[in-house]
Amino acid sequence: MTLGIETRPDDQGATPPRPAAPARPRLAYIDNLRIFLTALVVVHHVAVTYGNIPAWYYIETAKDPSGTILDVLVIFNQTFFMGFFFMISGFFVPGSVDHKGGKGFMRGRLLRLGVPLLLFALLLRPVLTLPMYLADYRDDLPYWLFYFVSWDPGPMWFVEVLLVFSLGYLLVRRWTGKPELPRLPEPVPARGDGRLPGPLAIVGFTVALTLVTFAWRLLVSPEAYWPIVGLPTPAYLPQYLGLFVVGVVAYRRGWFAGIPRSALWWSGAATLVLGFARLTTIGMTGDGAAVRLLQLAAESGFAVSVVLFLLSLFQRFLNRQNATAKFLSDNAFGVYFLHPLTLVVAALALRGWEATAIAKFAVLCLIGVPLSWGAAWLLRRIPGARRIF
Template sequence: MSQHAPPAPAAEPAGAPRTRLHYIDNLRVALTVLVVLHHAALTYSNIPVWFYLEPAGDATAGLLDVFIVLNQTYFMGLFFLLSGYFTPGAADRRGGRGFVRERLVRLGVPFLLFVLLVRPVLMIPSYQGAVAEGLAADLPFWLFAIVAYDPGPMWFVEVLLVFALAYALVRRLRRDRAATAVPRPADSAPLRWLWPVAGFTLALAAVSFLWRWVNPAPYWPVLGLPSPDYLPQYLALFAVGILAFRRNWFTRLPGAAGWYGAATALAGLAAYFVAQGALGGPLALPGTPQALVLLVLETVLSVGTMLALLVFFRRFATGGGRLSRFLSQNAFAVYVLHPLVLVGGGVLLAGWEAPAVLKFLGLSALAVPACWALAAAVRALPGARRVL
């Protein structure tokens, strides 16, 4: 297995104009679809962390649980990796203050609009259920919405805004305004990747193991983080994304890296399932050797999957046609608005008696195109494109 791309001695300035990377746009669209599917699966799963839930009525809900758990190992981390990749360029173009203003508008405003306008609508089914069960008979809706507060999927935007502001602060303290004086390696410059990837995987597993040992809470209230276990992964991948932009890693990765990622992801997945049964799975206590083994396998699976997806989309999903542009331009709005479609669709399908997996497929088939239609309609409103 080669660790090098074909050599090319030339390098380009860090601020040189670059063509749009359509494969990254397409990868972000695919991840956004996965977010919609992930939350559609939560609707009918045994994991009660969504706005609208239907109690699992059959064993197929367990398949949705597996789908959700496997997604969680990598898909939000990959979002942070891609977000980190585009952060330095945005700061280079706008400068420190301009970058902070732009992040506050593009991330802070959608977050507030979701919390103030979208979330109250999403809480209506939960409130009606609580009233019917006598759990909120004397509680007005506005108070129920405050007491039960969490930002839902906008936790990602919340954390990403914190990371972006921290990057701006570090950049200012270092007086490193754009690093434009540092040559950016050419697309075909050699890249040593195998041992750095392996080292990063083991280091991330070790840090995550220690983090989960000292912070075993599965959920952070108020901040609404549904997966604080993965914070080391999110931070590390955001930082790797920043370095990847400066050093042109995404383009310089050879095709062999994709095969390596696919092979390690499949091996990690198989070993993870075997270890789950042999070592107690979810019953493995934080800080134990069993938990360490499971976490190493989980990290091998997640890093391998992300590496394989990056190379796969760079090789096979480079199209930037009209449909691709439409999907990409509306992807962030889909992320913000998709809970409305899923909750509405879940209520609409409530009377349908069917296995959990079948209801998941039905809701997903309705929700994915409806999400993009809603996003496009909202973005057509005056001023909406500035924040969505």
Template sequence: MTNETVLPEPAADSRPTTGTRTSPATGPAAGLRGRLGYLDNLRAALTVLVVAHHAAITYSNLPLWYYTEPRDNASATGFVIFLAVNQMYFMGFFFLISGLFVPGSVDRKGPWRFFRDRLIRLGIPLVGFWLLIRPLLAIGSWPEYRKAGLSPLAFFLAGSDPGPMWFVEVLLVLGLVYAIYRSVRGRSLDQQRSAVVPDARVGNRMIMLLIGVLTVVTYSWRLVVPSGTYWPIVGLPTPYYLPQYVFLFVVGLLAQRRGWFSALTVRQGWAGLVMALVAGVPALGFSTVHGPAYLASVFCEQVFAVGVIMALLVLFRTRINRTGAVSRFASGQAFAVYVIHPLVLVAVARLIAPLAAPGVVKFAVLVVIAVPVCWAAAYLLRRIPGVRRVL
């Protein structure tokens, strides 16, 4: 999500290093140069999906957002399906992309300078959200706290989880683990760079192995952390998806060395689409069952997630790979949008609250207004001296 974790300086990461043989089509250097198109565009598109996802919660009858409105059952059911489909893959996709350029950043900076920079670029927005944005989002409930005789401090501390910034929390932990790993491994930067695997291929067996491992680990994990679990202390809303987040982050780490993103074929992209279409309905339909049937549900979840990710990677790489002023602007503000979008969504939702319309109409109005406002606000925020350093 951040410029550092997803889009490092192209000169440092894209040039081949001594002793590394790369292929024009599939080598790591080619894949990193291609990022300036399709990964920028993909990153912006996924950020729009995050905004739409949280806009849908507003009208879903699920009390999982800072501001919600009760809606008719038909709209609410549609939103719940939309949310469930997104949840199966989109945050895992963010972790995959976030892991892609981490090895190159550690190559340039070393493990501990890398993590120090992560603390600045991720830690400051995390603390800023908790101190400034979170209380503003809860301001509508202040009259109830005051009526109950609670102090402003009690109001400030209530609901003190980081909200959507849980993603940043987890990225910080994963970055620390990787920094420790690279430090303990003790290899020089030249040795690390020479470990790049040229002419990579992504075989179908490799894909099925990933799905199989994800299924077994996720199923075992959910015996302890069942679906619907919420971790209030760290604010992690979906800890039952944690294996997918970690595994896809690791896949991103490996993909940087092996050029896997560039190696996916168009045929595999179409296969991913078929996988997603076939597995999507069973994954949703079996989600409430138990026993062996639940294992099948978890399997379908992972097939759907991997299939959608494959299809989108190939689609954006082959069809949506050009950059212009608009795409650079959209990608450049993406992390800032992620940080501030709850404030914009809640403000706009309250503004259009008097509108008498079905939930799906209000959702569309909210998204159409909030998306450009988010990007405009992010742009203005990043023009403040020093803000661009962390956003």
């Protein structure tokens, strides 16, 4: 037993023993959450394929009432799942900067995020948009012009925004005068002795998020789309940024390590209540400020409660990994990158099948989720791909 001290038999006494570099612990529950959220992204886009929200590369607009169920699923997912991704991403930023330094961190981000964004634009997007071009635009303009005038990064908008948030973190860190740490052999582990803020603080954050989002949506409508940068949901930017910051602070203060067991139950109860409130406010009409505030309160409250509930649930019951889970987590980013292609190909193969929207949704989920993971596994077998994906 070395007690964390490295010594060499041939020079004992010459120099004092040197502490071993701290091992970087794997947070299995975070890896498992990434698996869950990645699968949810795939399911989300399957629901868009067969629902009534035309925001995907290939769609079959629902011709029966079951399409409404898919629309509700899309709305509920949108309420929280990408914000959750930003929170998890933010959680790992401070330790990575401590480990690599600011320049090394950004070089790593450009490799792990910028390169996939470029590859998607150059390789996948032309394939994904070709059916749309052939069906609707081939007689009006050449493909190269269609490619540029219809430009957007697709689902890779997430890495685009994450690059901006990461750069913003570095600028804030420099502006606040936080000293640059020497490059460490491993990222400093997140504090393990922190304490999750209490219910009142969480409610306060939710109220603040509601008010900031309300002010933001006076300028940006919930249906807004930002072309060129390809941001499909700019109305949710306050949530994305807010949860990214929560992740950063949680790392430094050890919040995730200090989640009490009771949080699972009260956040679960809040999720049920606020989920019902979110459902009942979806169809509310009226342009008054009170109506919009009520809708946003339900939206923000559900988002915060379900994020905390899932975090508590996975930490308590899903905080270990077997070989299958490790395979799924290792390939999760590859799934995010490739799933548009696998879903479009599979949906095109099913287009001749006459069935209800919910039935086609179920079948495409059963095909598309494992197909996406299989494609990601093949992608990572390409030499050098594991450095990126």
